[in-house]
Amino acid sequence: MSQSTTIATPSRSRRQIVLHVLAAMFGGYVFAWGTVALATCLLFAAKLDFHDAEFLGAFIGLLVYVTVFLWSIATQRLLRVWIVLFGGGLLMAGAASLVQSLLA
Amino acid sequence: MFNSFRQAMAWLHTWFGLVLGFVLMAAFFFGALSVFDREIDRWAIPATRIEAQPMPSFEKILRPAFERMQPTKEAIDAMRPRVNGPMPTHFDKVASWSAYTTHRDPVLALYAGYQVPNAKDPEELIWAYTTIDPRDGSVLPDDHLKIGSGFFFPLHYGLTLDWKNLGIWIVGFSALVMLTALISGVVMHRKIFREFFTFRPGKARLRSVLDLHNLTGVVALPFHFFFALTGLLIFAGTYYFPVGHTQLHDLHDLHERMEAQETGLPHQRAGVAAGLASVDAMVAQAQRRWEANDKAGDVGFLVLQHVGDANGYVSVYRAGTDRIALVGDGIHFKSSDGKLIREDPAATPVARMAEFLTGLHLQHFRHWLLRWLYVFGGLAGAVCIATGFIFFVEKRKRQHALQGSQGARIVDALAVTTVTGMVLATLGILIANRLLPEALPGRGDWERHAFWAVWALALVHAGVRGAPVARGLANPAWREQTWAIAVMAVAAVALNWITTGDHLLRTLARGYWPVAGIDLFLLGSACVAMIAARKLGQHAHAKQAAQRENAHA
Amino acid sequence: MHESLSANLMLAAALLSSLAGMAWLALSMQVHALQVWPRQPSPTTLRLLRILGSFSVCVALVLCLAVDHATMAVLVWVMALSAAAMLVAFMLSSQPQRLRVFAPWIR
Numbered sequence: 001m002s003q004s005t006t007i008a009t010p011s012r013s014r015r016q017i018v019l020h021v022l023a024a025m026f027g028g029y030v031f032a033w034g035t036v037a038l039a040t041c042l043l044f045a046a047k048l049d050f051h052d053a054e055f056l057g058a059f060i061g062l063l064v065y066v067t068v069f070l071w072s073i074a075t076q077r078l079l080r081v082w083i084v085l086f087g088g089g090l091l092m093a094g095a096a097s098l099v100q101s102l103l104a
Numbered sequence: 105m106f107n108s109f110r111q112a113m114a115w116l117h118t119w120f121g122l123v124l125g126f127v128l129m130a131a132f133f134f135g136a137l138s139v140f141d142r143e144i145d146r147w148a149i150p151a152t153r154i155e156a157q158p159m160p161s162f163e164k165i166l167r168p169a170f171e172r173m174q175p176t177k178e179a180i181d182a183m184r185p186r187v188n189g190p191m192p193t194h195f196d197k198v199a200s201w202s203a204y205t206t207h208r209d210p211v212l213a214l215y216a217g218y219q220v221p222n223a224k225d226p227e228e229l230i231w232a233y234t235t236i237d238p239r240d241g242s243v244l245p246d247d248h249l250k251i252g253s254g255f256f257f258p259l260h261y262g263l264t265l266d267w268k269n270l271g272i273w274i275v276g277f278s279a280l281v282m283l284t285a286l287i288s289g290v291v292m293h294r295k296i297f298r299e300f301f302t303f304r305p306g307k308a309r310l311r312s313v314l315d316l317h318n319l320t321g322v323v324a325l326p327f328h329f330f331f332a333l334t335g336l337l338i339f340a341g342t343y344y345f346p347v348g349h350t351q352l353h354d355l356h357d358l359h360e361r362m363e364a365q366e367t368g369l370p371h372q373r374a375g376v377a378a379g380l381a382s383v384d385a386m387v388a389q390a391q392r393r394w395e396a397n398d399k400a401g402d403v404g405f406l407v408l409q410h411v412g413d414a415n416g417y418v419s420v421y422r423a424g425t426d427r428i429a430l431v432g433d434g435i436h437f438k439s440s441d442g443k444l445i446r447e448d449p450a451a452t453p454v455a456r457m458a459e460f461l462t463g464l465h466l467q468h469f470r471h472w473l474l475r476w477l478y479v480f481g482g483l484a485g486a487v488c489i490a491t492g493f494i495f496f497v498e499k500r501k502r503q504h505a506l507q508g509s510q511g512a513r514i515v516d517a518l519a520v521t522t523v524t525g526m527v528l529a530t531l532g533i534l535i536a537n538r539l540l541p542e543a544l545p546g547r548g549d550w551e552r553h554a555f556w557a558v559w560a561l562a563l564v565h566a567g568v569r570g571a572p573v574a575r576g577l578a579n580p581a582w583r584e585q586t587w588a589i590a591v592m593a594v595a596a597v598a599l600n601w602i603t604t605g606d607h608l609l610r611t612l613a614r615g616y617w618p619v620a621g622i623d624l625f626l627l628g629s630a631c632v633a634m635i636a637a638r639k640l641g642q643h644a645h646a647k648q649a650a651q652r653e654n655a656h657a
Numbered sequence: 658m659h660e661s662l663s664a665n666l667m668l669a670a671a672l673l674s675s676l677a678g679m680a681w682l683a684l685s686m687q688v689h690a691l692q693v694w695p696r697q698p699s700p701t702t703l704r705l706l707r708i709l710g711s712f713s714v715c716v717a718l719v720l721c722l723a724v725d726h727a728t729m730a731v732l733v734w735v736m737a738l739s740a741a742a743m744l745v746a747f748m749l750s751s752q753p754q755r756l757r758v759f760a761p762w763i764r
Contacts (some may be wrong), residue, residue: 009367015114016105017105020105025277032345033345033347034346035323036340036347037347037351037352040348040352041352042357043357043358048452048454049358049359049452049454049455050348050355050359050363051359051455051458052452052454052455052458054341054347054348054455055337055341055454055455055458056454057345057347058337058340058341058345061279061340061345062333062336062337062340063279066280066283066284066287069280069284069286070116070287070288073113073115073116073405074106074109074112074113075113076105076629078105093351095349095488096347096351096352100351100352100354100355103355103358103411104354104355104357104358112755181690227764247762250757298686298688299747300742300746301679301683301686301689301745302688302746303746303747303749303750304750307753319743319745322742323739323742323743323746324739325737326735326737326739327735372692390725408700426725426726427726427728427729428726428729428732429728438662460728463728464728464732469729470727471729471733473668473672473733474729474732474733474736475737477733477737477739477740478736480736480739480740480743481739484739
């Protein structure tokens with residue numbers, strides 16, 4: 001087993017790890033929720049059956065959660081992760097409520 | 105934070121894999137057992153060792169059984185905080201009666217949902233459950249625990265930790281981590297195609313354990329990925345991302361109203377009492393319609409909505425025995441006069457995809473080869489996780505021994521508990537099931553206690569025997585618990601014989617595979633455990649002999 | 658799934674086809690060919706084994722589709738390939754010479 005896959009102790013503090021992990025877990029969840037909500041609304045607005053929209057929305061949301069989770073751990077830019085995940089997630093959720101108010 | 109993407113993935117795979125691996129072991133192992141949940145039920149409840157039964161007559165069997173059902177005292181007490189005012193002693197506004205069966209069910213589970221007067225949420229329902237023998241409608245006592253479908257199955261998706269659905273959340277998060285572990289594993293494993301068939305048991309321990317971890321992970325990669333993903337999808341709408349019930353509640357209601365209008369299936373009660381026409385006639389009509397569409401089949405799901413009301417309707421669904429979808433081809437009738445309201449049209453492409461993805465996980469289809477291949481996949485996943493733990497410990501125990509750290513010892517003890525300990529707990533509940541008196545009140549609770557007690561004992565044993573790990577050596581608990589598995593598996597088969605008379609020669613001669621299959625699997629496991637235990641013993645002796653030689657040299 | 662004899666025979670054939678396919682694919686790799694035969698087979702032989710293996714894997718799919726609804730057949734096929742690959746890996750690690758039976762024309 002070569003050197004480049006050995007588990008290297010991160011060069012910065014433990015605080016960094018905690019912040020990356022928190023971003024991945026909770027920021028990821030907020031971003032995923034926003035994705036699910038917005039995707040569901042938009043798909044329903046595009047005349048998909050509501051339960052179909054919910055399912056596809058959840059499917060997309062889960063794949064997005066996995067992706068941003070990996071990104072949060074791998075990236076060097078901690079601040080960007082926090083802003084994109086929490087901010088982006090809330091924005092998408094807000095947009096979903098907006099779409100809902102237009103439809104319902 | 106990390107020097108490269110690969111390093112980051114390696115860190116993620118190692119540490120999240122380690123922590124959530126303990127939960128994933130349970131999900132994979134009990135998920136594998138759940139493939140044969142109804143067969144395990146029959147082993148555990150000898151009174152149900154009959155042939156699988158089709159959906160029985162509503163008039164003769166189901167209706168009297170439904171009418172006798174009422175929620176339990178516990179359910180009523182649990183509902184109290186959600187009600188403003190007095191609670192009735194008898195619930196009589198039935199929201200729905202339903203029964204679901206597959207080609208593997210000897211007994212039938214019935215569900216009754218009742219409206220709750222004065223509830224804070226007007227859509228609140230209180231539920232009653234019962235299990236009956238479909239041949240005569242007799243009720244199964246509800247403290248006969250269905251060890252397969254009522255214990256192992258909920259354990260695999262929720263750890264039976266029901267407080268605020270905490271267990272479901274933990275398993276859900278671990279499924280997410282599983283997906284990231286698979287992807288990060290592929291990123292880390294640079295020779296994934298070259299080493300596809302590679303397993304070198306003769307090489308150094310660290311190398312051969314890693315080979316096995318890679319082999320079991322890669323060879324069944326589609327299985328691992330899809331089961332984690334579909335598991336998450338199944339619970340996404342209800343638990344993990346319940347957008348339809350919360351943020352998008354208005355859209356959900358809009359859809360319900362639109363659907364009720366389009367389909368002619370009323371969403372609410374009319375408030376006008378009405379009778380019930382012959383449901384058996386409706387079922388017969390449904391079966392004729394399926395046959396006319398070249399889809400002759402059995403009834404899988406029968407639902408009566410708004411029972412006793414003018415808006416009541418009966419829905420008959422075809423069992424998906426021969427395909428992936430759980431049920432389909434629903435046909436709906438007006439309860440009061442049996443007139444056809446609607447024949448469900450073909451599913452939309454998205455709905456078909458949803459049926460495929462959920463159906464492939466829940467497996468209500470009839471296909472014995474595919475079921476056994478699923479068990480293989482589940483056990484491969486369990487081996488992948490177990491070898492992951494072993495690799496983690498092997499890699500660090502010498503280091504930790506030199507540093508005087510207890511880390512490797514702790515992880516090793518937890519690994520023993522989660523691998524051999526979990527199997528011992530499983531055997532423990534089967535043995536308790538055979539040993540406890542038939543008429544013991546709360547028998548199901550005692551069986552559950554036995555399960556957790558054996559597991560706790562395994563943890564203590566692994567911890568106490570684990571001192572050598574802190575010196576960089578192997579934990580003898582592995583070998584000892586493996587021997588215990590062999591002994592207990594044989595004991596379970598023997599106890600089945602002694603307490604029910606259903607020994608292997610008899611069940612095989614009768615062709616009663618549900619019980620014979622379990623006994624054979626137990627005996628097979630005992631053989632595997634014995635071989636493994638002896639190998640571990642040989643390693644230990646070899647190590648001891650080498651150490652003595654070193655001491656003399 | 659019809660539990661007729663012909664269905665079971667076809668499924669058995671699908672399993673065998675999966676096993677042969679995985680065995681040929683494994684044998685088409687230099688490192689495993691060397692485990693099984695004393696001499697390294699020629700690159701042409703290895704390529705032939707790879708083609709044979711891929712073909713056999715496809716035949717397995719066709720057999721699965723002949724027995725079951727497409728939604729189930731695909732799952733049976735994928736899982737059969739996984740099990741076959743595992744079996745081949747264990748054979749390679751314990752008794753590699755046994756795999757010679759899949760290509761008896763190679764010395």
